[in-house]
Amino acid sequence: MVKTVVGEETQLKLVEDRVFQSGISAQVGIVIGKISSSIDRGFVFDLIPTPPNDGGQPACYISESKDDNSNKKKGSAKGKSQTQLDSSSPTSSLVIDSDWVAEHARQVSRMLLGGMHVVGVYVWASEISFKNSTLKLWQTVKEVAQAAASFENGLDERLLIHISYSPRRWTCRNCSVGSTMTSNSLRPCDFKMGRVLASLxxxxxxxxxxxxxxxxxxxxxxxxxxxxxxxxxxxxxxxxxxxxxxxxxxxxxxxxxxxxxxxxxxxxxxxxxxxxxxxxxxxxxxxxxxxxxxxxxxxxxxxxxxxxxxxxxxxxxxxxxxxxxxxxxxxxxxxxxxxxxxxxxxxxxxxxxxxxxxxxxxxxxxxxxxxxxxxxRRVLVPWVGGAFICDYLQPSETFQVLEDNLKELMSMEAPIDVSKIIEAETEATSxxxxxxxxxxISNPSTSQSASPSKKNSQKDSTQKEASREPVKSTTFNIVIPIIVLLVAMLLGFFLFVRDPKAHSRVV
Structure with missing residues (x-):
């Protein structure tokens, strides 16, 4: 059970400043990091906001009560301050497109290398909206865990990070994504920031x-x-x-x-x-x-x-x-x-x-x-803190497709430095x-027209011919030395009988 979570301070501060300056009342996204069961510790590398869906709607927003709607009809909306007032209403809650967040997590998980995973969900919202949406947030975390599960994942733990702007602070909870939500499904854990990526x-x-x-x-x-x-x-x-x-x-x-x-x-x-x-x-x-x-x-x-x-x-x-x-x-x-x-x-x-x-x-x-x-083929792209992420390109695709994918899925606005892209998988090893x-069978028409008896007879004759050839060859190889030996013996006997004195003189 993870009790301590350490976040990359540089990246998380950038996320906090970005969402605070945007003036939005709510935002949801995925958490990239690692949960290590061997040391009971969690690590957060970065937070990636879920982009708008195909219809251009945000993945998360604050539901409005009846009183809020009546105030809007009277023209009482006043920009950013009114938005925060609505989100601080005792009845306000979060509306989250959990299916879209899970799809985002599924696609991002393909771009992560070993030791990096989609480990949970983060939400930017007020304290009241967060407390009124506990069940919905747990369901979202569970769907993300199912969509971005690793190949051999035996952990049922995920992280839920809450960035609150009223008051402004960070909290983290360990989510047990079991079959049903219980009182122990969301447990608070110690959250602190430090230099995580530099130590990898x-x-x-x-x-x-x-x-x-x-x-x-x-x-x-x-x-x-x-x-x-x-x-x-x-x-x-x-x-x-x-x-x-x-x-x-x-x-x-x-x-x-x-x-x-x-x-x-x-x-x-x-x-x-x-x-x-x-x-x-x-x-x-x-x-x-x-x-x-x-x-x-x-x-x-x-x-x-x-x-x-x-x-x-x-x-x-x-x-x-x-x-x-x-x-x-x-x-x-x-x-x-x-x-x-x-x-x-x-x-x-x-x-x-x-x-x-x-x-x-x-x-x-x-x-x-x-x-x-x-x-x-897999290509590696520089990410944050000296670490890399990856993407996959078809033979006909260019680096422009790669840049578009990173911008949409990973919120990487800066242009890619092509010289730093690693293409270890060349076309020859794709x-x-x-x-x-x-x-x-290479010729089905011929094989189908032949009768079974004809096939069997051809097979038997082929086997007989094949069995005769080695016998003939073996017999021929044995007979030749025997003939040569007999001729030599006869020739020697003939010479001995014809001139026995020559044999005695030699001796």
Missing amino acids: QTFRCMYNFDIRLPIYRENLSKANTLTNILHNGISRHAKELKSAKDIIDGNLVVQDQPCTSDGLHEVELLLPFMKDASFEACSQKEVLGVVAYQGSACSYAYLSPREPISQAVADIKADILTSLKSRLAIISDEGEEDMDSTAEAGRDSNAEISTEKSISKLDLSLLRKSCILTFP LKIKSFWDAV
Whole structure:
């Protein structure tokens, strides 16, 4: 249970000044940080406001009582002071679009590296509005926790930060996002500010992967879409990755020790040599083809002070899996709008399928041609305090798309310095999907016209011819030395009988 939370002072002061000068009565957003169960401590790196929804409406505002509405009709509204007066009304409460906040959290979670997570929700509101909206705030935190859950997340704790302007102060609560809200679901915790980002340790890993998955016949599996196959494959690969040996800066990690050295730490993962369990008990009658999900993933992780070095390795592994799932989610999201055309293209065996939109939701048991799918590449962008965040770009997208995404989702108004962007995943090592139809007969028309008896007779004759050839070859190889030996013996005997005196003289 987290009892102490430390926030990055530089970033949080900027957030406080920004919302205070804006004059708005309420604002909601997400909290980026880390909750460390090993040291029972929480860290807050930054607060990101949730942007307006598609209709241009804010994600949070103050509900107005009947008295407030009557005052507005009489023309008593007086700008900022009246707004704060309304929010201080005993009946005022917060109206929050929790679904939109959760969607914002889901998209931002894709842009965070290892050791960074969406750990909760913050709200800018008066004390009265906050107290009158406890249930709604808890529900929002719970939805955010579900939308931005990490790959292996066993914690049910999230943070709820309240920035009050009447009076002006910060408070933090530990939210237990269980099934129902109880009296212990919101517990106050000690909140203080300090230099958090400057004390982070950075770890990097270039991970090469090759995940091969079978495509079953339609009557044996109902999960033959590309999305389902890869999702299940990544989940299985997580078990192998968990048992990998860890090497940091050339040294094998053998014990749970803190990281004492500064600078960038290089991580290598050694996977165990084992047979791919996904192909066990599979035969040619069950499998139509193979999906090969292969490439390189650039992974980063940030270790907080006093955390053991094993936590950095765990964050690296989780970041690799999250990165693979995020690319798959991007492909799936972009293919939603083309579902109808995709299904029709898949039923046509002569259809040329080459784009990610045309096969992301396609039932691969209907596909009869090999295809290649290029996945988005991961690029790293400088964020705050020397830390990086990431985004994913399709082969046809430019850095302008990257800048637009960061501005909308991360509230980064300053232009991006292109020279500081890290592109470790080059085009040569980008992620790809390859479907191999090795089990499909190359000429179905010929095989269907042949009768079973004819096939069996051809098979038997082929086996007989194949069995005769090695016997002939072996017999021939044995006879030749025997003939040579007999000729030599006869020749020697003939010479001895013809001239026995010559033999005696030699002796």
